Amino acid sequence: MANRALPARRYFGALVLIIAVMYGLIFFTGTDRTPQLGLDLRGGTTVTLTARTPDGQAPAPEDLELARQIIEQRVNGLGVAEAEVVTEGDANIVISVPGDDGDQARELGQTAQLRFRPVVTGPEPAAPAEATDSATPTDGATPTDSATPTDAATTTDAATPTDAATPTDAATESATATDAATPSDGAVSDPALDTDRPAVTQEEAAARYATLTCDAADTTTEVARPDDFVAACSEDGSVKYLLGPTIIEGTQIADASAGTQQTTGEWVVLLDFDSEGRTTWAEYTAANVGSNVAFTLDGRVVSAPTIQGAINGQTTITGSFDQAGAEELANQLRYGALPLTFEQATAQSISTELGAEQLRAGLIAGAIGIALVFVYALLYYRLLGLVMIVSLLLSAVVVYASLVLLGREIGFTLSLAGIAGFIVSIGITADSFVVYFERLKDEIREGRTLRSAVPRAWVRARRTILSADAVSFLAAAILYWLAIGDVKGFAFTLGLSTVLDLVVVFLFTHPLMAVLARFRSFGTSRFSGLGRVDRTRRSAAPSVPADRELVGAGSGTRASQDRSQP
Missing domain, CATH: 1.20.1640.10 (Multidrug efflux transporter AcrB transmembrane domain)
Structure with missing residues (x-):
């Protein structure tokens, strides 16, 4: 009996060891002693973004991971505590933000691609205007006073380079189509969007531009390739632009920040590119002084400043900014450079x-x-x-x-x-x-x-x-x-x-x-x-005559039956 009991003791010992190790890790290696609860149990917002490509294929894994990192930087930049950004499958990114304020999580996935494009035509009102002044954009990248355009051609100290791109108002902005429509040789292509279809020509984009109304039903956030001409709206939908092929991709932005000029105290946005982007930007600005360049985020124009001169270093964007407007534009430039376009697959908000x-x-x-x-x-x-x-x-x-x-x-x-x-x-x-x-x-x-x-x-x-x-x-x-x-x-x-x-x-x-x-x-x-099962078996067994029971007591019915067989 002792030998037979040994395996049972081994099994019990193995199980006790497993449980002891697991709970030892719980109580001696960390502070959390309860399971982590999902946002649907403790309150929060979960947003699932699905990458969208023109050919319908799954994006490259490195592009999906880069997008995840950029979205995670956006989350950290907004100061959202305990948020998580993870990839799921081969085309999804899941953003999880705890707490009752889930609006920020929904906005994180709204911007997908940041590109710099030349302005061919525009801005002009997206719908019939009642007055001429209504054509003036009022976002942070353009002056609020339509009668007095901002003049940013002033020299600043070493902290603020003199080379500046300054927004102008809708009444005075203009661009030369031949210069603005031609991107520099350093334009960046996007392999994820390359297809066999021909690029959208200026004539095709102009036809779209003529009928563009920028209302809710007339969206302009479709996937566009870098070498396409596009018709785009401003963020608030008040004005529209005809834009040329991409000059620089947002992924070439090294940094963007909001600050104030030391001499005037005005809020500005400081923009830096990586080495390749800086070279491309210097060549383009030198050849297109006085033209407008649009910063597009998911097909929407967030700013369209005028190039005041050749820019060989840090770019300073000036205008009628307040602190909130400057910080918003800086965040859009810093965190808007996703290598993929996303659509919101699911979004769920649960209160605490x-x-x-x-x-x-x-x-x-x-x-x-x-x-x-x-x-x-x-x-x-x-x-x-x-x-x-x-x-x-x-x-x-x-x-x-x-x-x-x-x-x-x-x-x-x-x-x-x-x-x-x-x-x-x-x-x-x-x-x-x-x-x-x-x-x-x-x-x-x-x-x-x-x-x-x-x-x-x-x-x-x-x-x-x-x-x-x-x-x-x-x-x-x-x-x-x-x-x-x-x-x-x-x-x-x-x-x-x-x-x-x-x-x-x-x-x-x-x-x-x-x-x-x-x-x-x-x-x-x-x-x-x-025992009841055993009694049922015994009662169901056929009875054996007493004179045929040739074995002693305790041998059982099976033995009696076996002996009775011829």
């Missing part, structure tokens, strides 16, 4: 109160499910049901530790969909016990004692348990791979529970049954119900 209610509802649903399983197990299996209950509680202990450690190591957060996955997994785990116990009953019906039936039942039930859990895990893995958003949380917890189910069944349930089978009282109908 609603998140707490959903967490409470999820826990209640889980408790009800577990309680029903416990009641069924006790009524149908009696003491075997108690074994099932203890195994499920032990599984919960391991699951809790896993959630805490996964939250620390990989940032896994438990969502409402994840709780649903755990609730579903209760049935899968209970099914493993049902398969084992029913196989055990079959062995006893065949005339074996409980002690001999346990190992034989385990060998046969083990194959079924492994097959069922393998199918469940494979389904969860495929769902996790293909899904986005909350469905991934459901798939992850379902797969995790399936793996932990095997750990508990192999290291606890089966060894415990092997130990309990050594006690004769465990197999009685009073405790486990297995």
Whole structure:
């Protein structure tokens, strides 16, 4: 008996060691001792952005990662605490912002591509104007006084270079089409948008420009290639522009910041390019003094200043800026240079109160499910049901530790969909016990004692348990791979529970049954119900005449029947 008890002790010892290590890591290596909750349980906003390319193919992984980094910089620049920006699949970026203020998260994905384009025609009103002055743009990049355009051709000290690009008003801006329409040789191409279709010509873009109204139904944020001519609107939709092919990509911006001029105290925006962009910008500004250049963000013109001279270093953008306007333009230039265009696939905002209610509802649903399983197990299996209950509680202990450690190591957060996955997994785990116990009953019906039936039942039930859990895990893995958003949380917890189910069944349930089978009282109908199965088998067996019982007492019905055969 001592030799047979040794494997059970090994199984129990392995399980105890696993639990001790997990909880040792929880209490001695970190400060978080509870699972991280998703935004749908603690309140917040989740936005899923999907990359959009003209050919419909998935973007290059390096472009998607660069976009993620830039969006993450936007989040940090806005001062949003505890926000997360991660890639998901081969074309999605997920932005998660906790708290009740989710408007910023929605705005983070609205801007996709920043480009500098020459102004061929415009600005002019996007709709019939009642007065001439209504054509004047009023954003931070243009003067608010339409009668007096800003003059930025003044020399400043060393802190502010004299080479400046200054916005002008709509009444005085003009550009030479031949100069402005020709990009410099250093124009940057975008491999992600290269297709076989020909570039949009100036005539085609001009036809679009003639009918452009810039209202809500007439959007101008379609994917455009760098070498296309485009018709674009201002951010507020009040004026429109005809723009030439791209001069410089926003990815070539090294830095952009808001500041004040030391001599006048006026707010300005300081712009720096990388070495390649600086060379291209110097060549273009030298050849196009007096022309306008548009800064386009997602196809919308955020600023269209006039080039006052050749710019060989830092560019200073002046105008009728206040602090908010200068900082907004600086942020758009600094963080607007995404290498891909995105569309908002999903967006969900949950208030803190609603998140707490959903967490409470999820826990209640889980408790009800577990309680029903416990009641069924006790009524149908009696003491075997108690074994099932203890195994499920032990599984919960391991699951809790896993959630805490996964939250620390990989940032896994438990969502409402994840709780649903755990609730579903209760049935899968209970099914493993049902398969084992029913196989055990079959062995006893065949005339074996409980002690001999346990190992034989385990060998046969083990194959079924492994097959069922393998199918469940494979389904969860495929769902996790293909899904986005909350469905991934459901798939992850379902797969995790399936793996932990095997750990508990192999290291606890089966060894415990092997130990309990050594006690004769465990197999009685009073405790486990297995004795009732044995009595049913005996009553169903055919009776044997007394004169044919040739063996001594205790040999059992099977022996008597065997001896009675000719």
